[in-house]
Amino acid sequence: MTILEQTVAAIRPADPAALAAARAHQDSLTKPRGALGVLEEVAVRLAGAAAVSPPPLPAPAALAIFAADHGVHAQGVSPWPQEVTVQMVGNFLAGGAVVNAFAAQVGASVTVVDVGVAADLHPSPGLTVSKVAYGTADLSRGPAMTAGQVVAALEAGIAVARELVGQGARCLITGDMGIANTTASAALICAFTGQDAAGVTGRGTGIDDETLTRKVETVRRALRVNGLDGGAENGSADAPERTSAASPAAPEREQASAAGRAVPPLETLAAVGGLEHAAIAGFILGGAALRVPVILDGVIAGSAALAAAALAPDVVDHCVAGHRSAEPGHRAALEHLDLRPLVELELRLGEGTGGLLAHPLVCAAVRVMHEVATFDSAGVTDKEA
Numbered sequence: 001m002t003i004l005e006q007t008v009a010a011i012r013p014a015d016p017a018a019l020a021a022a023r024a025h026q027d028s029l030t031k032p033r034g035a036l037g038v039l040e041e042v043a044v045r046l047a048g049a050a051a052v053s054p055p056p057l058p059a060p061a062a063l064a065i066f067a068a069d070h071g072v073h074a075q076g077v078s079p080w081p082q083e084v085t086v087q088m089v090g091n092f093l094a095g096g097a098v099v100n101a102f103a104a105q106v107g108a109s110v111t112v113v114d115v116g117v118a119a120d121l122h123p124s125p126g127l128t129v130s131k132v133a134y135g136t137a138d139l140s141r142g143p144a145m146t147a148g149q150v151v152a153a154l155e156a157g158i159a160v161a162r163e164l165v166g167q168g169a170r171c172l173i174t175g176d177m178g179i180a181n182t183t184a185s186a187a188l189i190c191a192f193t194g195q196d197a198a199g200v201t202g203r204g205t206g207i208d209d210e211t212l213t214r215k216v217e218t219v220r221r222a223l224r225v226n227g228l229d230g231g232a233e234n235g236s237a238d239a240p241e242r243t244s245a246a247s248p249a250a251p252e253r254e255q256a257s258a259a260g261r262a263v264p265p266l267e268t269l270a271a272v273g274g275l276e277h278a279a280i281a282g283f284i285l286g287g288a289a290l291r292v293p294v295i296l297d298g299v300i301a302g303s304a305a306l307a308a309a310a311l312a313p314d315v316v317d318h319c320v321a322g323h324r325s326a327e328p329g330h331r332a333a334l335e336h337l338d339l340r341p342l343v344e345l346e347l348r349l350g351e352g353t354g355g356l357l358a359h360p361l362v363c364a365a366v367r368v369m370h371e372v373a374t375f376d377s378a379g380v381t382d383k384e385a
């Protein structure tokens with residue numbers, strides 16, 4: 001079996017006995033039942049994922065920022081030059097980005113992973129170089145990645161999850177950096193949820209109306225040329241010949257999308273994803289396989305999680321949606337995954353910033369299970385006693 005196959009095979013759904021024990025434990029604690037609202041569900045969810053109640057405290061936390069470039073940048077879908085990707089990687093490594101401030105605030109480690117930056121990076125503490133390619137091909141003209149590249153990027157993400165858990169991390173947080181990656185995210189969300197491009201394509205780092213119109217058209221064209229638009233124009237003049245590049249070697253489960261179409265996960269990821277999307281999908285799968293919870297960041301993580309869930313539906317039981325970003329496709333992705341975001345602050349930065357802000361909430365939810373007295377132990381009268 002390949003590493004990807006082993007990882008997918010190791011992922012288990014939430015454990016029903018642990019879920020039931022966690023719910024019963026919540027109800028025995030000295031608070032009115034349900035008084036901690038969504039936090040009670042978070043703690044119960046982590047118990048199910050860990051298959052034990054109470055679940056382990058999700059600390060220490062490790063954030064991995066997967067960085068890559070995108071051929072679709074050539075379509076003018078982002079106001080920022082592509083070199084900002086490598087420049088921001090330098091900023092992360094120097095400790096000067098927002099993500100570094102937030103990681104320091106919550107005590108998380110930061111690892112930067114080059115899976116596809118279009119420049120050479122020099123070895124540096126905190127940098128893992130797992131470069132699969134110098135950026136993707138333009139997804140609006142054909143498949144963004146080959147089958148080999150998508151599997152290599154997925155396995156790079158799995159390796160990072162294994163490494164961080166091996167070093168003691170008990171919670172993984174996703175991060176991303178890639179100029180133009182909200183275009184790939186929108187295309188993935190359309191492909192996996194069946195939503196229309198206009199509803200899920202947003203302003204990313206901040207684009208004007210004219211650029212947004214072009215971005216929506218670019219997403220539509222990407223779906224059409226890659227045969228992911230429901231089939232109406234498959235085989236039309238602008239559809240490239242399907243080569244092995246778009247026919248992944250690894251076995252995959254075909255998923256019925258919201259539109260009722262069959263959506264093969266690896267082929268879809270290869271067609272319209274980015275190298276960081278594939279690596280983040282692998283990172284999520286890798287954490288879930290080790291029963292370590294994964295806090296998802298913004299729209300890039302949300303779209304990567306759709307791919308991970310298409311490969312291994314039970315992976316969602318191991319995920320917590322850290323926040324919901326301002327990018328409209330993020331709502332569609334989270335609804336499709338049936339995940340409720342913990343924080344909603346109109347963030348649209350990426351890097352892992354929203355995931356980091358959610359980490360103390362997840363820790364607090366679990367700490368309650370370990371430290372709060374029960375009605376019995378504290379001698380407090382239960383209303384139903």
Ligand SMILES: O=C(O)c1ccc[n+]([C@@H]2O[C@H](COP(=O)([O-])O)[C@@H](O)[C@H]2O)c1
Pocket residue numbers: 077078079080176177178179180181182183203204205206297298299300325326327330347348349350351
């Ligand atoms: O996390 C999000 O939801 C999010 C929303 C908008 C932008 N971003 C970040 O901005 C970059 C992509 O934006 P763009 O406009 O170049 O597609 C990339 O580095 C992302 O981390 C991230």
Ligand SMILES: Cc1cc2nc[nH]c2cc1C
Pocket residue numbers: 080084088176177178205349350351
């Ligand atoms: C400056 C800058 C910082 C970022 N961090 C994540 N995506 C980003 C995009 C830009 C443009």
